[in-house]
Amino acid sequence: MNNLYLTIINQLDNGIILLDEQLNIQLWNDWLRKFTGQDESNVKGQHITQVIPRLNKEIYIRMFEQALSNKQKNFCSAAMHEYFIDGDGERTKKMRQNMLVRHIELDNQIYVMLEIHDVTNHYERIRKLNKSLQNSIGFTKSLERFAFYDSLTNLPNRKYIVDRIENLTEQEDAVFTLFFLDLNGFKSVNDNFGHTQGDQLLQMVAERCQQLTNDQSVFARLGGDEFVLLVENISSIEEHDEQIAKIHELLVEPFIIENESISISTSIGYACFPQDGVTVKQLLNIADRQMYLHKQKINDES
Numbered sequence: 001m002n003n004l005y006l007t008i009i010n011q012l013d014n015g016i017i018l019l020d021e022q023l024n025i026q027l028w029n030d031w032l033r034k035f036t037g038q039d040e041s042n043v044k045g046q047h048i049t050q051v052i053p054r055l056n057k058e059i060y061i062r063m064f065e066q067a068l069s070n071k072q073k074n075f076c077s078a079a080m081h082e083y084f085i086d087g088d089g090e091r092t093k094k095m096r097q098n099m100l101v102r103h104i105e106l107d108n109q110i111y112v113m114l115e116i117h118d119v120t121n122h123y124e125r126i127r128k129l130n131k132s133l134q135n136s137i138g139f140t141k142s143l144e145r146f147a148f149y150d151s152l153t154n155l156p157n158r159k160y161i162v163d164r165i166e167n168l169t170e171q172e173d174a175v176f177t178l179f180f181l182d183l184n185g186f187k188s189v190n191d192n193f194g195h196t197q198g199d200q201l202l203q204m205v206a207e208r209c210q211q212l213t214n215d216q217s218v219f220a221r222l223g224g225d226e227f228v229l230l231v232e233n234i235s236s237i238e239e240h241d242e243q244i245a246k247i248h249e250l251l252v253e254p255f256i257i258e259n260e261s262i263s264i265s266t267s268i269g270y271a272c273f274p275q276d277g278v279t280v281k282q283l284l285n286i287a288d289r290q291m292y293l294h295k296q297k298i299n300d301e302s
Helices: 003-011 030-036 058-070 122-146 158-169 186-193 197-210 237-250 280-301
Strands: 015-019 023-029 074-076 097-106 109-118 177-185 217-223 226-232 256-257 258-263 265-273
Touching: 003 030, 015 030, 030 256, 058 074, 058 109, 097 122, 122 158, 122 256, 158 177, 158 217, 158 265, 158 280, 177 237, 177 280, 186 197, 186 258, 197 217, 197 226, 197 237, 197 256, 197 258, 217 256, 226 237, 237 265
Parallel strands: none
Antiparallel strands: 015 023, 015 109, 074 097, 097 109, 177 226, 177 265, 217 226, 256 258
């Protein structure tokens, strides 16, 4: 998790605990440090019940397991449970606490997120719950953006495209094509102009190729100078050729970066579902291999 999102988490006016699939603590925010007196470095990697023994009950363990396996959200009210953690830090008074248990997916990992809210004062409770709700919504959206979109280009990332393909392969009668793109000569752009200009070029390529995205297609960045275009409901050679021609057309005009004119082209391979493969790995490998053969052909001709 990058520094931006850690900053957001540590500014929240409630406790945030992130547990991995073994229920070991992976994140412990500043609110908890101030209230409990325990730093994240002291609790990270420990089982939640070692740090908060009160949670070593069947009702809580079941909630955590439900969040992991069924994505079930659970709410524990202060009226029933009073408190979950003891104060031993800057805030020493005992407070009534609400706890929200939810499912979180980040970087292909599954977590349980616990949110602890102070509801000691009735009026403060209303204010804090409203604020917490707003923060939680914004926080969740930020996490989703972080998990599914590339920070450099704002394009959907590998996780997004993998999830989209997996969903499609589970649909009856689904037909789609995965195009794999690799920029030709990108390394020389980095070598001759610098990585900053290289990043700007990737952003410009992404901006142009976003025109390919609609309700039935998505353009995504896998990493480096590799991109993919997923297009649903196409299967004929003519449709594939037309799509490839559109991509090349978008990249014909040179890119102007710091008064330098930079021309770039792309090698493209593709794989069709279901005839070329029925899994994400199969489709990516075949499209990648076809792209590589195309690139080799260009190199041999030059």
